[in-house]
Amino acid sequence: MNKKASREEYILNALQSANRMTTGEAANVLGISEATVRRIFSDLEKSGKVVRNYGGIQLAENTPSYSFEQREKIFQQEKIEIGRLAAAAVMDEDTIYLDCGTTIFQMALALSVRIAKNEFSSLRIITNSIANTQAIVPSPSCKVYLIGGEYNDRRRDFSGPLTEKYLSPFHFTKCFLGCDGMHIQSGFSSNQIDISSLNTRVIERSDAKYVLLDNSKFNQCSLIAYAGLSEIDGIFTNTPPDISLQEMLSANGLKVLVPDVSR
Template identity: 25%
Template sequence: MNFQNRKQLIVQTVEERGSVDVRELADLLRTSEMTVRRDLVQLASMGLIYRTRGGAMRVSLATDKHTFANKTAVNAERKDYICRLAAQEIQEGDVIFMDCGSTVFRLCQFIRNKRITVVTNSLPVMAELMTSDVSINLVGGEVDKERQAIHGLIAEEHMARYRANRAFIGIDGISLANGLSANSEKEASTATTMARQSDKVYLLCDSSKLETNKYLHFAPLTMFDVLITDQEAPTDVVTAYRQAGVTLLNE
């Protein structure tokens, strides 16, 4: 496949998905990752895509403020697939924690008709479920306007007063070698607090985040009970996680 054909397919894929990584593009184009990286450099110089570490992003998402709405739109199909699996784990009458992650937010559409209680620090989750059958317990504390979430000491004290059947937590990065990682201390603190207060912890993680490491390593793999990801997860990675003792759902 020549550059012009690869260019068209790369731009189309980035526009449709919001973001994509080099490995995915190499598989799609049936070419080497080195070739994909060269193509991305050229496309970025032409202003057709925004180059990210490990892949590319739609220009509009990169130039706009990184709003919560933008984050939820990235890899939307993968996130919805994950959340359908997660919703199947929830029983009527459950009390569940939901954090402020963009993947966790997309769980709302699949639980609207369940008679459950949701404890959350996410303002979008609260707003989305206001007209549903779900009872909502909104965590109190300082509002992070960029993340549209509530964090801080008071928020942690609030969550520590409740016990949940399940917690659904997003993650910025996970690796077998280093465990869980986050882009900020706030999100890491929320995740660990919710995990401590839950009987069972589910990590919702699209496949692009598997075997990646972010700014802050904050917990070992033992913090969660079940990892839910999508069908795009490489077979060898899925096998390695399962062999390491991780309960992983992706089908």
């Protein structure tokens, strides 16, 4: 995906939650000039995906909203690699939390392979995602807990105050979270307010905290942050970030974990 397509995808994803975006907001988040933003807005309008209004844009009425199935196809190979890498970090007798989202779903698929091979004598998985529960092969050595609440059929997950209440009895040795953006100033963020709130609660209950993201999320700010850089122990990604971001991550004690391309 080229830079222009990546920017357009980011804007459309952000509009799923924010409904409207101004020229100044897009320029600030993407780190580009307002003139460049206006050209992107114009191209999106010509494609029928957005409608321009005074000072910004909003989604066109015929633009399809977020769907799990559509998102699953974006950066699919990168997500598979990240998911396998993260699944390898799960140890016997862990109690883990798996966030929703298509990258975490790939981790659930990879973890299911390990479970089927009887690599665990005891493993507990807690998740808010129906997709994750469907991906994991049933096993006497692996217990899966689906926390309920308000169901979002497009994302195939649960969130909201009831979900956070169901979460309260649990303590996790590790949590694995997704994100829509990672930035030096704002940290890790999501386009979904309810998911960000839930992730903050999960972090409070976890010994080790990890985030899974592909490299298109580097230096990006989404709608609302759920953790600063120093609150996360490591990220699983497909390629390392640029030097300046790597140095900042290292200064905050955050490890960057990428697949071994030599294998």
